[in-house]
Amino acid sequence: MTMSRKVSAVLFLSLAVTGCAPLAIYYKPGAEVSQMQTDSLTCETKALKDAPVANEIRQNAPIFYPGGQYCNGGNCYFRPGYWVQGNIYTVDTNRGLRQRITQSCMANQGYQLVELQLCNPSVANAAGLGQTTRLPQLSENSCAIRNKDGSFQIVEPG
Numbered sequence: 001m002t003m004s005r006k007v008s009a010v011l012f013l014s015l016a017v018t019g020c021a022p023l024a025i026y027y028k029p030g031a032e033v034s035q036m037q038t039d040s041l042t043c044e045t046k047a048l049k050d051a052p053v054a055n056e057i058r059q060n061a062p063i064f065y066p067g068g069q070y071c072n073g074g075n076c077y078f079r080p081g082y083w084v085q086g087n088i089y090t091v092d093t094n095r096g097l098r099q100r101i102t103q104s105c106m107a108n109q110g111y112q113l114v115e116l117q118l119c120n121p122s123v124a125n126a127a128g129l130g131q132t133t134r135l136p137q138l139s140e141n142s143c144a145i146r147n148k149d150g151s152f153q154i155v156e157p158g
Contacts, residue, residue, distance in 0.1 A: 020118070022115040022118065023116045024114070025116070026040055026111035026112070029138075030134060032134055032135075033132055036135065043102045043105035043109075046102075047098040047099075050101055051097040055093075057090055058088070058089055059086045060086030063086070064082075064083050064084075066081040067082075118144055123143060129147070131147055131153050141156060141157050142155070142156055143157060
């Protein structure tokens with residue numbers, strides 16, 4: 001597989017996985033979506049100032065593969081063991097703190113973080129194209145439709 005195909009495959013899988021995940025939004029009954037987005041951006045900016053990105057490069061422990069004795073027709077030889085380096089990865093040590101600061105800031109403005117299940121296709125088709133501009137009262141049946149432009153629609157199936 002060529003490098004561009006690998007990148008395309010990874011990108012496609014990433015989009016497919018996020019397309020199936022519940023919609024996580026900050027919710028306050030009756031709030032304008034545009035105001036929620038402004039408040040969220042303000043809180044995220046504050047959190048980024050208070051807990052800036054602090055990337056650390058880390059490495060998993062190396063792995064030792066022991067050698068062994070191999071015999072063929074009475075002739076035996078020993079293959080030595082060998083080490084394989086651990087994977088190198090990056091961790092933002094302030095990510096969790098930034099999320100908590102953002103949630104606290106939004107809570108101070110009356111929002112709570114909620115996850116809405118995505119509507120099944122029949123409900124989405126019946127609802128038609130649209131987007132939510134004011135956050136409605138939620139119930140256990142409420143579901144969400146993600147639009148291609150990044151907006152969303154909250155639906156109360158009937």
